[in-house]
Amino acid sequence: MDNSLLIKNVLLDGERRNLLVRDGRFVCMDAARGAEAAKVIDGEGLAILPAFYNTHTHAAMTLMRGYGDDRPLHEWLEQWVWPFEDKLGPEDIRHGSEIAIREMISTGTVFFNDMYFDIDETIQLVEASGMRAAIGVTMMDNHPKTLKDEKATRIRSWKDSDRIQLTVAPHSVYTAGRETLLDAARLARENGRKIHIHISETVKEVQDCLAQTGMTPVRYLDSLGLLGPDVIAAHCVHVDKEEWDILAERGVTVSHCPCSNMKLGSGRFPYELAIASGARITLGTDGCSSNNNLDMREEMKTAALLAKVTGDAALLSAAQVLRWATRNGAEAFGYDAGEIASGKLADAVLVDLSNPKMTPCHNLVSNWVYSADSSCIKYVICNGKIL
Numbered sequence: 001m002d003n004s005l006l007i008k009n010v011l012l013d014g015e016r017r018n019l020l021v022r023d024g025r026f027v028c029m030d031a032a033r034g035a036e037a038a039k040v041i042d043g044e045g046l047a048i049l050p051a052f053y054n055t056h057t058h059a060a061m062t063l064m065r066g067y068g069d070d071r072p073l074h075e076w077l078e079q080w081v082w083p084f085e086d087k088l089g090p091e092d093i094r095h096g097s098e099i100a101i102r103e104m105i106s107t108g109t110v111f112f113n114d115m116y117f118d119i120d121e122t123i124q125l126v127e128a129s130g131m132r133a134a135i136g137v138t139m140m141d142n143h144p145k146t147l148k149d150e151k152a153t154r155i156r157s158w159k160d161s162d163r164i165q166l167t168v169a170p171h172s173v174y175t176a177g178r179e180t181l182l183d184a185a186r187l188a189r190e191n192g193r194k195i196h197i198h199i200s201e202t203v204k205e206v207q208d209c210l211a212q213t214g215m216t217p218v219r220y221l222d223s224l225g226l227l228g229p230d231v232i233a234a235h236c237v238h239v240d241k242e243e244w245d246i247l248a249e250r251g252v253t254v255s256h257c258p259c260s261n262m263k264l265g266s267g268r269f270p271y272e273l274a275i276a277s278g279a280r281i282t283l284g285t286d287g288c289s290s291n292n293n294l295d296m297r298e299e300m301k302t303a304a305l306l307a308k309v310t311g312d313a314a315l316l317s318a319a320q321v322l323r324w325a326t327r328n329g330a331e332a333f334g335y336d337a338g339e340i341a342s343g344k345l346a347d348a349v350l351v352d353l354s355n356p357k358m359t360p361c362h363n364l365v366s367n368w369v370y371s372a373d374s375s376c377i378k379y380v381i382c383n384g385k386i387l
């Protein structure tokens, strides 16, 4: 049998439609009533929305959910996270990533950008799950699991599939020295890989970088030639106007992680500067132990509310934050997805309009961002397949 999927009578842009999916893409947005397909979903009472792209996480950190809570980033990393991680083996990573994948699918996420260790375990699980992922080959100078030579061979020999890509992931300016950062950039560019890095997450990171290099992290990384359209920069909380212009000019994608920034007391993302700069902004959950879940819908609501906290209720609308969580993330990683439209990859969620949290439905996107929770999700579809 072929791989076609028919979603019957589903709400799209205010109208009931029959959507036909074939070879992982939407091929007809108005199929005839009597259309047939290998698999059929009755969309009566459901609405279709783009699925989430989580652009910054550490999947296996689900193992540390609720561990070492209520501490600032550097104390939390040095006294809790890193000693815990030293004890983890591949089997543990497998369990942690499996919990993450189950949670992400159940909350409407079809893609995650990961940075962790023992990546083969996570790759195998992503393969089997039907999700998409960008898996980072992590580089940290102070970490025994990040041997440079092994990493380089791995990056050079890897071939992407339609759902899984490998990235080069120098962790941050405070864990990767100048040589490692330069190596990472070279390795990524020689092999057409994206670069995944934490940038300017805390005041301490910025101050330490200034003391050591005379520059802030964004300016320092730019001076090394690391910033470019292939870079996904997580956090960017403490970034000034001139630095936002640099990020936008270089085409860097920023992964905003509001829950993690709030929980670790890292600070408020400068929404006004970020949006005005025109840089591509996406959303991430960060790892589970600084969130404490991987629910991208919660991340949207948190971002939209945090944007408005200082007094501008019009800043970061529901439609805009949904775009950050879906289309912007897909685009950043080269997936032709994030919109429910003909020709696009069929990555979608079907939500139950009869759920009290979706009722009444004056505005579907508003309900989805501000009111819903994952109990409203009926189906999650990735690459044309129901997960």
Ligand SMILES: [Zn+2]
Binding pocket: 056, 057, 058, 198, 234, 286, 287
């Ligand atoms: Zn992180």
